[in-house]
Amino acid sequence: MVTGVRHNEQPGDLEAGEGAHVTSSMFPSNLKVYYTDTKVTTCQYNSAWACVMLMCSQLSDCVCFVCRNFYYITMLRDPVSRYLSEWKHVQRGATWKTALHMCDGRSPTQDELPTCYSGDDWSGVTLTEFMDCPSNLANNRQVRMLADLSLVGCYNLLSMNESERNHILLGSAMNNLKNMAFYGLTEFQRKTQYLFERTFSLRFIAAFTQINSTRAANVDLSEAVRRRIEELNYLDVQLYEYAKDLFLQRFQYTRQREEASLPERQVGGGGGGDELATTTEDYTSQVARW
Numbered sequence: 242m243v244t245g246v247r248h249n250e251q252p253g254d255l256e257a258g259e260g261a262h263v264t265s266s267m268f269p270s271n272l273k274v275y276y277t278d279t280k281v282t283t284c285q286y287n288s289a290w291a292c293v294m295l296m297c298s299q300l301s302d303c304v305c306f307v308c309r310n311f312y313y314i315t316m317l318r319d320p321v322s323r324y325l326s327e328w329k330h331v332q333r334g335a336t337w338k339t340a341l342h343m344c345d346g347r348s349p350t351q352d353e354l355p356t357c358y359s360g361d362d363w364s365g366v367t368l369t370e371f372m373d374c375p376s377n378l379a380n381n382r383q384v385r386m387l388a389d390l391s392l393v394g395c396y397n398l399l400s401m402n403e404s405e406r407n408h409i410l411l412g413s414a415m416n417n418l419k420n421m422a423f424y425g426l427t428e429f430q431r432k433t434q435y436l437f438e439r440t441f442s443l444r445f446i447a448a449f450t451q452i453n454s455t456r457a458a459n460v461d462l463s464e465a466v467r468r469r470i471e472e473l474n475y476l477d478v479q480l481y482e483y484a485k486d487l488f489l490q491r492f493q494y495t496r497q498r499e500e501a502s503l504p505e506r507q508v509g510g511g512g513g514g515d516e517l518a519t520t521t522e523d524y525t526s527q528v529a530r531w
Contacts (some may be wrong), residue, residue, distance in 0.1 A: 312422035312441075317383055317484050319428055320477035321470050325457035327379045328371045334364040337378075344395035353396040354378075368460075372469060381476040387414035411476050415483055426485060432492050439495050 318326075341348045357363065357374035371377065378385070388410045394400025401409075418424055423440045425433030430449035438444050462470075471478055 314421060314423040314425075315387070315418070316425050316427055316433070317418075317481060318426070320383065320474040320481055321462075321467060322427075322455070322457040323383065323477075324379055324470050324474055325368075325460050325462075326455065327382070328366070328368055329456045329460075331363050331371065331379075332366050334362045336362045342396065344390045347395075349396035353398070368466070372473060380473045381410075382474075384410055384414040384476040384480050387417050387480070389413045389417070407476055411479055414476075414480050418480070418484060419487065424484065424488070426488055429488065432488070436488075436492055436495060439499070 342354065355376045357377050358366070363371075371379070390396070390410075392409050392413055393406045398406070400406075423437060425437060427433075428451075430451045434445060434449040
């Protein structure tokens with residue numbers, strides 16, 4: 242969920258490995274980007290790799306021995322779509338059995354975090370069964386992964402009442418999100434690309450593609466089921482609304498600032514570092530439409 246980006250002043254095209262340019266398809270919600278002397282190396286999510294797809298509670302401790310000079314970035318997704326996507330992923334046999342869920346130096350006990358299933362995996366789980374497990378970590382996953390769990394006693398639900406716990410978690414997640422160098426929204430791919438490029442003075446050679454035909458989008462939900470998913474993820478719903486509002490404010494501010502500087506650059510003969518104006522083919526003329 243949270244990703245480290247090495248802090249370094251190196252504008253230009255993102256390059257992967259030995260010169261292969263990074264495109265939108267190589268920039269999923271779970272991406273690690275770090276700089277070498279001359280290249281930008283990218284690593285897509287793999288559950289066996291350190292420091293990728295970690296909670297905020299774990300990430301700082303993890304990256305300290307890899308590289309101390311990091312920006313933190315993340316991607317958020319509509320909570321209902323994200324929940325359905327995780328259900329489909331688990332239904333196909335995915336597990337997080339190797340995840341330690343470390344917090345304050347230890348993993349949760351079986352009493353603190355009971356498993357939702359017996360056996361090797363939860364293959365074939367129905368949506369109802371998925372929703373019925375009270376300890377399902379899919380519930381409010383985005384808030385939990387962005388918040389500092391040590392503030393609420395980690396996975397010990399008896400350390401405080403539920404209302405206080407949820408208030409602290411949501412506030413921590415919002416604060417951590419706001420203070421990240423960058424975050425994007427899956428539902429706003431073009432705006433996410435625009436802000437990423439302006440934030441880090443980097444550019445992609447192809448425009449991000451908004452793909453709305455996903456496994457989650459193809460699930461036929463009744464209103465009652467949709468409401469239940471929203472109730473199970475009501476912290477994520479609040480976080481996403483906050484994130485979307487702040488994201489769109491940042492986008493508008495960046496656009497207005499860029500447009501205000503255009504006359505100065507034109508008077509100066511087009512100099513002064515307007516490299517990002519041609520980031521992608523016909524991109525800046527279209528971005529406001531998404």
